[in-house]
Amino acid sequence: MFRGLLAFNATSLLVIIYLVQQGITLDKFFPWSSQFNWITSLPNLLSYLTYMIVTVLLTGLSIFLSSNLGKDTFESGEIVSIEYANNSFLPSYLGYFFVALSIDNWETLFFVYIILFVFTFLSQALYFNPLFLIFRYNFYNVANSNGVEFFLISRRNFRKPEDVALTANRINNYTYIEGLKSGLCNSKSKKVEK
Numbered sequence: 001m002f003r004g005l006l007a008f009n010a011t012s013l014l015v016i017i018y019l020v021q022q023g024i025t026l027d028k029f030f031p032w033s034s035q036f037n038w039i040t041s042l043p044n045l046l047s048y049l050t051y052m053i054v055t056v057l058l059t060g061l062s063i064f065l066s067s068n069l070g071k072d073t074f075e076s077g078e079i080v081s082i083e084y085a086n087n088s089f090l091p092s093y094l095g096y097f098f099v100a101l102s103i104d105n106w107e108t109l110f111f112v113y114i115i116l117f118v119f120t121f122l123s124q125a126l127y128f129n130p131l132f133l134i135f136r137y138n139f140y141n142v143a144n145s146n147g148v149e150f151f152l153i154s155r156r157n158f159r160k161p162e163d164v165a166l167t168a169n170r171i172n173n174y175t176y177i178e179g180l181k182s183g184l185c186n187s188k189s190k191k192v193e194k
Contacts, residue, residue, distance in 0.1 A: 002065055003171065007121040009059045010129040014116060016051045017100035018109050026050060059131040067179040069169035076165040078144050082158050085139040085151070089128040137177075154178040 018024075025047035096116065103109045128139060132153060140152040142164065155178060158164050168176035 002062070002069065003121060005058065005062050005065070006129065006171065007117055009055065009062055009131060010120050011096070011113065011116045012055045012058070013130070014096045014100045014113055015109065016048075016055060017097055018103055019051055020048050021101055022104075056131055056134060059129060060135065063132075063135060063137075063177070063179070066169045066171070066177045069171065069177075069179075071167050072170050072176065073167045074144070074164055076162055079142055079161040079164040080145050081143045082152075082161045082164060083141040085128075085141045086133070088141075089139060093128060093130055149174075151175045152178070 023044065025044050026042065027047075099112060100109075103112060128151075132139075136155050137153050138155070138157060140154065140158060141149065142152045142161075143149045151174060152164075152168065153176065154166065154168070156163075156166070166178055169179045170176055
């Protein structure tokens with residue numbers, strides 16, 4: 001379920017861009033009820049901000065829930081290479097925005113969204129969500145001394161491989177996120193040896 005939440009968060013901006021581009025406001029979601037008539041008097045901008053706030057809150061929820069995942073410890077000297085990945089994935093993600101701008105009906109949106117969601121969910125390597133940037137997270141491509149490459153999402157700014165010494169939460173065998181309680185090890189932590 002956690003991977004589903006991450007996949008939803010990573011792809012939800014596609015839906016938000018579609019809603020904004022089509023001018024779909026909150027009152028369109030409550031057309032059958034007279035008790036929501038006050039919504040029609042709200043400026044469109046408030047609807048768009050609400051969509052964005054809900055998505056940011058869900059991303060925050062996924063960060064909070066990540067502390068319940070299994071933990072692996074990376075010790076100093078175990079990492080042999082690290083590459084800053086924020087800039088390399090952003091252009092790919094912006095492609096979603098252009099797709100959303102070209103969609104002109106719900107059926108196409110649904111079809112495209114399902115395809116992107118499934119690909120993101122089934123991906124064993126990445127859960128790139130640009131909303132993590134709002135929470136001051138960075139993305140790194142990392143390789144350990146055993147030659148295993150993985151994706152690390154962390155609030156720390158790593159410059160050299162030897163700087164990487166932390167306990168991270170395992171999303172899958174190729175993706176880790178440093179939780180809110182960064183740097184704290186517990187007895188269930190294990191050293192990554194793959």
